[in-house]
Amino acid sequence: MKSRTTLKKISANLNLSVSTVSRALKDHPDISEETKLKVKELASLLEYEPNTYAINLRTNSSRIFGLVVPAIANTFYDSFISAAEQEARENGFSLMILQSGDDPVLEAENLRLCRANRVAGVMISVAPGSQGEAFKKLEEAAIPVIFFDKVPDSDTYNKVCLADAEAATIAASVIIKYRKKKVLGVFGNPELSITQKRLAAFTRQFEKESPETKLVIRHCFNSNEAQNVASEFCSSNSVDNIFAMSDEILVGVMKALYKLNVSIPSDISVLAISNGFLPGIYKPLITYVETSGFELGKLVMKRMMDYLGGQTFSRSLILPTRLVEGKSL
Amino acid sequence: MKSRTTLKKISANLNLSVSTVSRALKDHPDISEETKLKVKELASLLEYEPNTYAINLRTNSSRIFGLVVPAIANTFYDSFISAAEQEARENGFSLMILQSGDDPVLEAENLRLCRANRVAGVMISVAPGSQGEAFKKLEEAAIPVIFFDKVPDSDTYNKVCLADAEAATIAASVIIKYRKKKVLGVFGNPELSITQKRLAAFTRQFEKESPETKLVIRHCFNSNEAQNVASEFCSSNSVDNIFAMSDEILVGVMKALYKLNVSIPSDISVLAISNGFLPGIYKPLITYVETSGFELGKLVMKRMMDYLGGQTFSRSLILPTRLVEGKSL
DNA sequence: ATCGATATCGCAAACGTTTGCGATAATAAT
DNA sequence: ATTATTATCGCAAACGTTTGCGATATCGAT
Secondary structure (H helix, E strand, O other), X not given: OOOOOOHHHHHHHHOOOHXXXXXXXXXXXXXXXXXXXXXXXXXXHOOOOOOHHHHHHHHOOOOEEEEEEOOOOOHHHHHHHHHHHHHHHHOOOEEEEEEOOOOHHHHHHHXXXXXXXXXOEEEEOOOOOOOOHHHHHHHHOOOOEEEEOOOXXXXXXXXXXXXXXXXXXXXXHHHHHOOOOEEEEEEOOOOOHHHHHHHHHHHHHHHHHOOOOEEEEEEOXXXXXXXXXXXXXXXXXXXXXEEEOOHHHHHHHHHHHHHHOOOOOOOOEEEEEEOOOHHHHOOOOOXXXXXXXXXXXXXXXXXXXXXXXXXXXXXXXXXXXXXXXXXXX | OOOOOOHHHHHHHHOOOHHHHHXXXXXXXXXXHHHHHHHHHHHHHOOOOOOHHHHHHHHOOOOEEEEEEOOOOOHHHHHHHHHHHHHHHHOOOEEEEEEOOOOHHHHHHHHHHHHHXXXXXXXXXXXXXXXXXXXXXXXXXXXXXXXXXXXXXXXXXXXXXXXXXXXXXXXXXXXXXOOOOEEEEEEOOOXXXXXXXXXXXXXXXXXXXXXXXXXXXXXXXXXXXXXXXHHHHHHHOOOOEEEEOOHHHHHHHHHHHHHHOOOOOOOOEEEEXXXXXXXXXXXXXXXXXXXXXXXXXXXXXXXXXXXXXXXXXXXXXXXXXXXXXXXXX
């Protein structure tokens, strides 16, 4: 319970002023090598740790980022968070994590928290129906915001996205290459731009390269709905391929297929856009277009660092994607 | 870019002192209702937000918890984090997340960060080979520490654990009930107390209830090793049940079984201790003893709140467990 | 010996809040 | 009318650090 050592305590012990001690500890040229040595010795002896509260107040800044995601318990976001945390630490920052639960109200509250805590920056994947107002306030507070994955439309924002259109185009191409003609595409919340982009690219590719394919699109909001959608459709229609827009949807689709007792890929083939972990645990391995949460996390943090380094003009970065072949097609 | 409104600004506008404004905003009885009203009106008009930096410095406390886990990208820890974040928010706290990567050095560095940021409390699942020194320092700094899941041995600590022994005992009982006689138990890092507890209870139950069972124990450090261990053992030995101590191990075991092309449960049955998500995506559904990361997260946060509320004596809480029947046994 | 340059350090304000205490005025008790 | 009480508010210090500026001393150059 001994009280922490402060600059004042050190200065008193050495008959120096607080300012001299402060400067000595950060190698200010005004201070002689001799006193620097004395100060540093005593500081490490007394295990001096600067008071972050005071530094934050004085410098009006902190070394903590706010990270807002729809959900943490999600194979995509947890790998994103994992990467972001690593990168942040290597740059001397920490991460404050908040989840919105896809609720715009909670999201706004989380952003309020970010402002209250005066974080050094905010990284956010927005909830559906997200209001732009909260972002304006962050802007007013001069807090940099970087959107990722699920982003708003406006061009004035800084964004880092997966190659949504490209991934969906690749997915469609592969399905076409395998000559699938009766395709069920299961997509997520139609209000999200990520869904819209993937859906648009997906259907466009079919229209262009294989207009004769019978393509049916279904939307769902979670894994269970995906299961129901797939289950109902497949039991009353002939299908030779199911496309899952995300990991969450893939899980639902696979549960449906397991229940229907069809074999993959001979009865129905499967293709997904995925983070990569889940496709690997199924048998057969699911072929997927990779959208790496881990890589995205690293890229977003790099963008944030660049921003703090002065590159504040808005940009949209795109993380490239690639096909990973399994045995499901 | 307009500067933030402070107490001083409000007080100047109303010809009041800073202290009066401060007290008015927090309904101090010394202040008249009339001025309270005036102050609050102007405050909300100017969108006053208290400066957290200043409050932290003045009160020498913050509303942020440090949470240290071996890894974020993990179905157990991410559900833990998810629950912890929710509970924290409902109590007006936020979460600073740090991962140790099972590296004691990184873990110590993370704890140093927690001290530097003077978090309100630390929740940690320790890395193997973790040094007690860093915990002592937190104790000296009067920062409450609650250990969870992977905890040190000492009784002087506050801990919240899964019912490790109970879970393993239940698992063994079920395997015995199904009359499995050639069992492969795949366990994790033997240095961790969580492994030791589960292993001890598991083997003891067999010795007690079914000494004739041929029980072989293998250890592994990750999913890939689990796959190799299971693969090698099963291809050269007769096995009728595999027990997986964790989700990570289960994934490896299932990959091995898929490659060996055995059918579950007729050829080899499977039982796991799991968080619950992964067993549900296999076919057949895997029977498992549930150790809920989500529930543990809630319990840990409750314990932390109780601690901050004054219940500082060390305690060891145990989260009960239950069997979830699948079709793998 | 005087002057300007340089090296080294301290003073004091500032960041925005909280809080003990004292000040004033209004009201009630005697 | 005097005193005691209460209601209401302001003063000023404190939290620990950073930083512009001024102070002193040393030293070589003139």
